[in-house]
Amino acid sequence: MTKRRLNQHQQRRISGNQQAHQERNVRDDASATAVSEAVEGNSLDGLIVCHYGKQIDVESLAPEHKGEVFRCFQRSNLPAMVTGDKVLWQIEEGQSGVIVAQQPRHSAMSRPNHRGELRAIAANVDCAVVVIAPKPEPFGNLIDRYMVAIEHLGLRPLLLLNKSDLTTKGSIDVEALLKRYARIGYQTLRVSSHSGDGMEELRQALADYTAVFVGQSGVGKSSLINTLRGLKAGDEEVAQVGDLSVSHHKGTHTTTATRLYHLPGSGDLIDSPGIREFGLWHIESDALMDGFVEFRPLAGRCRFRDCRHKHEPDCALLEAVKRGEIDEARLESYHHILASLEEKS
Ligand SMILES: Nc1nc2c(ncn2[C@@H]2O[C@H](COP(=O)(O)OP(=O)(O)OP(=O)(O)O)[C@@H](O)[C@H]2O)c(=O)[nH]1
Ligand SMILES: [Mg+2]
Ligand SMILES: [Zn+2]
Numbered sequence: 068m069t070k071r072r073l074n075q076h077q078q079r080r081i082s083g084n085q086q087a088h089q090e091r092n093v094r095d096d097a098s099a100t101a102v103s104e105a106v107e108g109n110s111l112d113g114l115i116v117c118h119y120g121k122q123i124d125v126e127s128l129a130p131e132h133k134g135e136v137f138r139c140f141q142r143s144n145l146p147a148m149v150t151g152d153k154v155l156w157q158i159e160e161g162q163s164g165v166i167v168a169q170q171p172r173h174s175a176m177s178r179p180n181h182r183g184e185l186r187a188i189a190a191n192v193d194c195a196v197v198v199i200a201p202k203p204e205p206f207g208n209l210i211d212r213y214m215v216a217i218e219h220l221g222l223r224p225l226l227l228l229n230k231s232d233l234t235t236k237g238s239i240d241v242e243a244l245l246k247r248y249a250r251i252g253y254q255t256l257r258v259s260s261h262s263g264d265g266m267e268e269l270r271q272a273l274a275d276y277t278a279v280f281v282g283q284s285g286v287g288k289s290s291l292i293n294t295l296r297g298l299k300a301g302d303e304e305v306a307q308v309g310d311l312s313v314s315h316h317k318g319t320h321t322t323t324a325t326r327l328y329h330l331p332g333s334g335d336l337i338d339s340p341g342i343r344e345f346g347l348w349h350i351e352s353d354a355l356m357d358g359f360v361e362f363r364p365l366a367g368r369c370r371f372r373d374c375r376h377k378h379e380p381d382c383a384l385l386e387a388v389k390r391g392e393i394d395e396a397r398l399e400s401y402h403h404i405l406a407s408l409e410e411k412s
Contacts, residue, residue, distance in 0.1 A: 110155040110156065111128075111129035111157065112127070112128040112129050112155065113129070113154045114128055114152075114153055114154070114327070115148055115150050115152045115153075115154060115327075116150065116327040117150060117324055117326040117327070118325055119324050121140065122138055122140065124138060125137050125154060125166065128153070136162075137158065137162050137164040139163065139165055139166050140165055140166070141154075142167055145167075145168070146169060147187075148169055148190070149189055150188075150189050150190070150325040151192060151277065151279075151327060152169055152170070152190040154166045154169055155167050155168040155170070174190070174222060175189065175190045176189045176192050176195050176220065176279045177220060178216065178342075178345060178346075178348075179346050179348040183348055188281075189325055189327075191277060192278060193222065193223055193276040193277050195222045195223070195224055195281060196226075196278050197214070197281055198227045198281070198282035198288050198291065199226070199228055199241060199286055200229045200285070200286040201228075201235075201239075201241045202230065202233060202285075202311065202316055203284075203311065203318055205241070205244070206344075208400050209345055210226065210244070211359070212346075213281065213282075214358065215350075215355060215358030216345075216358070218357070218360060219357075219358055224254070225253075225255075225272060226256075227255070227258060228256070228257045228258070229259065229287040229291060230261070230286075230287060231259040231262070232262045245257060251360060251397075256268055256272060260291045260294040269291070269295070270295060270330070273334045276334055276335075277327075277337070278334070278335070280336065282342070283318060283342060284320045284321070284340070284341025284342070285309070285311050285318020285341060289306040289308050289338055290308050292338050293306050295330055295336065296330065296331065306328075307321050309321030320340065320341055322338055322340045322341065323340055324340070325338065325340065346407075346411075347408060350408065352405055355401065355405055356401065359397060359401055362397075365384055368383035369381065369382045369383045369384070370382070376398065376402075377402070384398060
């Protein structure tokens with residue numbers, strides 16, 4: 068009996084492997100065709116690993132020069148591209164080149180620009196890691212704004228508390244904050260890039276994915292990447308790390324370009340510049356509610372169809388708060404974000 072089950076299990080695994088293998092072959096064939104067509108047209112496959120504004124670093128994915136980085140410009144007829152975009156490019160001379168085409172994206176981490184237009188900051192990412200720290204403290208609703216955006220973009224969210232070695236407590240209890248999100252069902256991790264605490268769990272959570280680190284300036288995004296890559300200050304390839312400002316204990320906007328790093332083992336990680344604020348693009352109240360995952364099952368359950376979930380009788384959300392199923396702070400945050408969106412429009 069055991070043997071039979073084992074065999075069935077093995078069979079499933081083998082046929083699963085075969086299927087994966089076949090799919091891989093089809094993929095390999097497809098990319099081989101793409102490469103050969105590209106080579107005929109003198110173009111190579113590449114990956115944008117850093118975007119400086121006008122100049123773009125492209126890593127060659129083609130068999131020739133594989134892994135080498137070329138400083139490129141993009142042809143002016145092409146749409147704006149970002150770190151993580153797959154491209155076709157051509158060598159011009161030496162280590163420089165020109166991007167001639169953008170490949171389709173499967174996802175992007177985006178945020179609105181100052182005009183409220185949604186703009187990608189990193190392409191082809193699976194996971195968005197929101198990094199917070201006891202110092203600088205997370206500012207009002209920042210995490211919720213990020214979570215709403217990440218839910219809408221269809222990325223896997225991870226909430227990461229860095230600097231767990233700091234023992235002095237600020238005005239915000241970040242440990243309690245982390246627990247709030249863990250209770251909702253979000254994956255959370257508590258680490259210290261300085262002491263190494265929790266870094267192995269982080270490494271495991273990021274293996275096999277392309278993740279982007281987002282968050283305020285000074286929370287330690289670049290420090291975490293250096294630790295994950297096993298680099299120390301003074302090493303040639305180390306990402307620049309900045310002190311907090313003495314007067315305000317805020318970050319000093321050290322990272323200025325979004326850059327992709329290959330992690331030792333597996334996984335890619337994109338470091339992005341710290342933000343001053345995270346505004347949401349224009350979304351309706353229903354869509355906003357949808358971004359609060361624990362509110363979703365209650366949508367449409369209030370007595371009044373146009374319930375604003377403030378003081379109305381038989382409001383499903385208010386009742387869930389009373390029963391302790393929804394955190395009051397999250398409902399307050401929803402109201403706060405909604406008010407700021409209405410103010411903007
Ligand atoms: N105590 C402590 N300090 C840390 C830790 N990680 C980073 N820092 C410090 O936090 C400060 C900011 O670190 P960065 O890595 O530059 O922060 P960042 O998030 O990349 O900042 P921007 O590039 O400006 O967005 C530096 O002084 C780091 O030494 C940590 O785990 N513990
Ligand atoms: Mg940085
Ligand atoms: Zn309601």
